[in-house]
Amino acid sequence: MAEEIKTGCYICTGCGIGERLDDKQMQTIATRDGKAKFVKSHQFLCSDDGVKTINDDIKSEQLNRLVIAGCSRRAKMNTFEFDNIPTSRANIREGVIWVRPDNDESSETTQEMANDYIRMACAEARTMKQVAPSEEQSTINKNILIVGGGIAGLTAAIEASKAGYQSSIVEKSGKLGGFVANLYKSIPHKSPYNEPQETQIENLIKTAEDDRNITIYLDSIVSKTEGAPGRFEADITKESGASKTHKFGAIIQNNGFTQFDANILDEFSYKTQKNVITQSELESIAKKGKGKIQKPDGKGEIKTAVFIQCAGQRSDKENHLSYCSGFCCSTSIKQAMYFKEQNPDIDTIIMYDDLRVPGVAGEDFYRAGQKKGIVFSKAKVSQVTGDGDNLKVEFKDLILDEDTAISADLVVLATGLVANSGPDPYATPIELDADGKEIENPEVQKIDVTESVLNLQYRQGTDLPHLKNGFTDSHFICFPYETRRTGIYAAGPVRRPMDILQTKDDATGAVMRAISVIENSNKGRAQFPRSGDLSFPEFRKEGCTQCKRCTVECPFGAINEDEKGYPIFNEARCRRCGTCMGACPVRVISFANYSVETVNQQIKNCDMPDEFDEKPRILVLACENDAYPALDMAAQNRIEYSAYARIIPVRCLGSTSVSWITDALNSGYDGIVMMGCKKGDDYQCHFVKGSEMAHERMAKVGDTLESLQLESERVAVHEVAISDIQTAPALIEDMAKVVEKVGMNPFKF
Amino acid sequence: MSDMINQYRNNFLKEVESKVEEGEWVKNCMQCGVCAGSCPLGDAWEHTPQKIFMMIRAGKKQEVLSSDAMWMCTSCYNCIVRCPRELPITHIMHGLAHYAKRLGLAPKNNPTLKFAQIFWNNLTKTGRVNELKVGLSLYFMNGFVEGIKTSLKMQKVGLNMIKNKRFSIAEAWGGHSVKDKSGLHKMLKKAYDLESARVDK
Structure with missing residues (x-):
């Protein structure tokens, strides 16, 4: 490399660092071991004076790498950001003095700890490169594609327009309004939450139709989507077959839900009895009669209406829904009020197992229903049968604990919703045995035959991945709306059960995300969690073996393949987690400022005492999103841990290369602790699959250990949440105990 | 069948509302069971207040009014204090007892x-x-x-x-x-x- 590396190392002695550590010694280390060209101590480095000193030195000494030794890299982030100069932070405050006791007997190991962090930071800085701007930014299109013209789509389009962004709504049916357009009235969304209110969907449709920023495509679908945020190209195909390609900056998928099919509910005689209907059928009747509800068979008046909650829902029966659809209880209260509005003497009985009224109307609406004389009965309905003109509802009253029955003129089933997600790209095909019969495997998700919604031309499938129960995965715990395909957002009941008001909020939120991704990709910056990161993955083509592991393992489907099987990184789709880097068996993928080498150098540049010194070394690879802050917070609480631990933050545990583990063991580390986020269905991993990938890869590391004739306990992988401030240091302590038990690593030299 | 017709209708609930002291509160019970759990004599009752309220809604007039449950109330007011829906349960119990007595349905020899x-x-x-x-x-x-x-x-x-x-x-x-x-x-x-x-x- 042509460029001469000039590292400036700045050691802060504020916050008590100066009293606890010998900064002269650290300066020597930085110059001698860290090969820093310029070393300085400062009493208060984050002050204006301190930062000015650094800036002046950058100019006068032509420094092009910086090491800041002081607080954690999570503190004073903006203060120590220098115009495209790779900067490494040696964490000698949270990482050293705050986790070690202040006494004579531990002062030696504490100083050694700090010295190591200086060495490691200098090594990291030396191997980091300057981030060159991405070449990918072409002409950015700022239009938003909205798939679905229901309440969510309309809200999203109107909100986008208010923010000055153009959008196109693609609606499969011939009219806008979706499910809400069929409703007579909605659950109240304004105080005092005691009456059903107008849906106002007509106003919303009119506003959207009149808005010049909104283009509406009816009877249309998205037949092909390719590209990346800022440069999506989508084919919008009309029912007639006419198709045209349009450019978009971001996509919102809000294609809602389908009603659960009540035909399979034989126990409630839905198929055979005319007067057994679903909630949405009742809405249509009420809408048609402008509030007057006629008996579906036309014979006589309705005197008693029974509502059966959780019909085919929250059930473990086959083909039933296992989850709660969230809106049905409030809907039944609302519909019972339709009857009370018509005639207060009509008996309305709601049979529920657990009454759940989420949302703003919530308890107020429930109470209003009780005041109007709706009878609520905690009951388990066993069957509904026809008895001449009457229906007979047999049930068990769960409060009075008795089997009983009542007659009714109308039975309304609360059947719930099924998300209109596209086929899950990660579903495993059904396995057939020799006779062509399906092999039952509850672990394997059944592949669905639903039509694709987005028709993505991605390496990893045509649609957004699911989480469970067929809902489109959106990062529910940290970043709602954020799916596993950057620039494509999910809003409304397609991502989780919700009511109208929640759907509108959701659509608004998704538009905000869409706008932010457009603006970020315009500047070549990452979307969160690494917001604003300008680095992006690069690969050395000569070394690539076309194994396709990176294209398969990328949690965001960001990487496509060319015809020869080489990866094509779509930078705007990339979230910079580095999972591809960890996946690459030949280590050719790297970021300018984060690579296999930057971490490897940190591992190797730690001073390794020989076997008889009785000073083991424990390498900790901690996820920078959760585990590292947990350790920082533990330090703020002065929770002590072993002086033999050396902590290296990683972008995601998924970016961990197996070579780091083998190299660390080969160079004498006695134990390795890896801390990633919670994985599985209720994952907390910021990159969704990163932690899971790491766990999977590290499960195989046992073989490596065996070949080195080392004990498998020396490597531990843990799930650590950001709140685990007691557990995280304890895990390090546990490893120290393990090392004590199994002895020192024989590979020290 | 005739039983079925009168069950879970509003008839008895409406009767209680208009004729029993504080009876208009009964429909507001949300069946959480806190009253039943709070009653120091709960075990001795034939029906807990929670059940009494459900029986009223289920239209079980005879069973409710001839029960000795309401007569067991010692007016400790635990239920009133704890009811999340703020029902004056103690008063309703006395109201029901009084109404039962008036109709001659109260248990003799209680x-x-x-x-x-x-x-x-x-x-x-x-x-x-x-x-x-x-x-x-x-x-x-x-x-x-x-x-x-x-x-x-x-x-x-x-x-x-x-x-x-x-x-x-x-x-x-x-x-x-x-x-x-x-x-x-x-x-x-x-x-x-x-x-x-x-x-x-």
Whole structure:
């Protein structure tokens, strides 16, 4: 490399660092071991004076790498950001003095700890490169594609327009309004939450139709989507077959839900009895009669209406829904009020197992229903049968604990919703045995035959991945709306059960995300969690073996393949987690400022005492999103841990290369602790699959250990949440105990 | 079938609302069961307040009003304090008991009922409770023989109370009363008429 590396190392002695550590010694280390060209101590480095000193030195000494030794890299982030100069932070405050006791007997190991962090930071800085701007930014299109013209789509389009962004709504049916357009009235969304209110969907449709920023495509679908945020190209195909390609900056998928099919509910005689209907059928009747509800068979008046909650829902029966659809209880209260509005003497009985009224109307609406004389009965309905003109509802009253029955003129089933997600790209095909019969495997998700919604031309499938129960995965715990395909957002009941008001909020939120991704990709910056990161993955083509592991393992489907099987990184789709880097068996993928080498150098540049010194070394690879802050917070609480631990933050545990583990063991580390986020269905991993990938890869590391004739306990992988401030240091302590038990690593030299 | 028609209808609920004191609250019960769990005598009740409310909604008039459950209430007010829907449960229980008595459905020989009747009769006569007479009526509530037995058993307590001037033998002849006895009786009559107008309509 042509460029001469000039590292400036700045050691802060504020916050008590100066009293606890010998900064002269650290300066020597930085110059001698860290090969820093310029070393300085400062009493208060984050002050204006301190930062000015650094800036002046950058100019006068032509420094092009910086090491800041002081607080954690999570503190004073903006203060120590220098115009495209790779900067490494040696964490000698949270990482050293705050986790070690202040006494004579531990002062030696504490100083050694700090010295190591200086060495490691200098090594990291030396191997980091300057981030060159991405070449990918072409002409950015700022239009938003909205798939679905229901309440969510309309809200999203109107909100986008208010923010000055153009959008196109693609609606499969011939009219806008979706499910809400069929409703007579909605659950109240304004105080005092005691009456059903107008849906106002007509106003919303009119506003959207009149808005010049909104283009509406009816009877249309998205037949092909390719590209990346800022440069999506989508084919919008009309029912007639006419198709045209349009450019978009971001996509919102809000294609809602389908009603659960009540035909399979034989126990409630839905198929055979005319007067057994679903909630949405009742809405249509009420809408048609402008509030007057006629008996579906036309014979006589309705005197008693029974509502059966959780019909085919929250059930473990086959083909039933296992989850709660969230809106049905409030809907039944609302519909019972339709009857009370018509005639207060009509008996309305709601049979529920657990009454759940989420949302703003919530308890107020429930109470209003009780005041109007709706009878609520905690009951388990066993069957509904026809008895001449009457229906007979047999049930068990769960409060009075008795089997009983009542007659009714109308039975309304609360059947719930099924998300209109596209086929899950990660579903495993059904396995057939020799006779062509399906092999039952509850672990394997059944592949669905639903039509694709987005028709993505991605390496990893045509649609957004699911989480469970067929809902489109959106990062529910940290970043709602954020799916596993950057620039494509999910809003409304397609991502989780919700009511109208929640759907509108959701659509608004998704538009905000869409706008932010457009603006970020315009500047070549990452979307969160690494917001604003300008680095992006690069690969050395000569070394690539076309194994396709990176294209398969990328949690965001960001990487496509060319015809020869080489990866094509779509930078705007990339979230910079580095999972591809960890996946690459030949280590050719790297970021300018984060690579296999930057971490490897940190591992190797730690001073390794020989076997008889009785000073083991424990390498900790901690996820920078959760585990590292947990350790920082533990330090703020002065929770002590072993002086033999050396902590290296990683972008995601998924970016961990197996070579780091083998190299660390080969160079004498006695134990390795890896801390990633919670994985599985209720994952907390910021990159969704990163932690899971790491766990999977590290499960195989046992073989490596065996070949080195080392004990498998020396490597531990843990799930650590950001709140685990007691557990995280304890895990390090546990490893120290393990090392004590199994002895020192024989590979020290 | 006829049973089925009257079940879970609003008939009895509406009757309770219009005729039972504080009965309009019953529909607001959300069946959480906190009252049942809070009642210190809950185990002894035939039906807990929670169940009573559900039975009212289920239209079980006979079962509710002939039950001895409401008569077990000691007015400790635990349920009222704890009810998340702020139902005046204690008052509703007394209201139901009173309504059952009025309709003649209350369980015969219920000791609480008997005592309440004795106390009421005693109090309304003069406007003051005649402790001697209340006590003796209570002893003899279940017949002469038992009355003598109980009196002998309580002899010592009674004598001590007299000694300490807690009550007076003189109460046996007339006893003390309010100044305007006829005014009191008029007032009670008026109250009874008002209640009847509501309940018997």
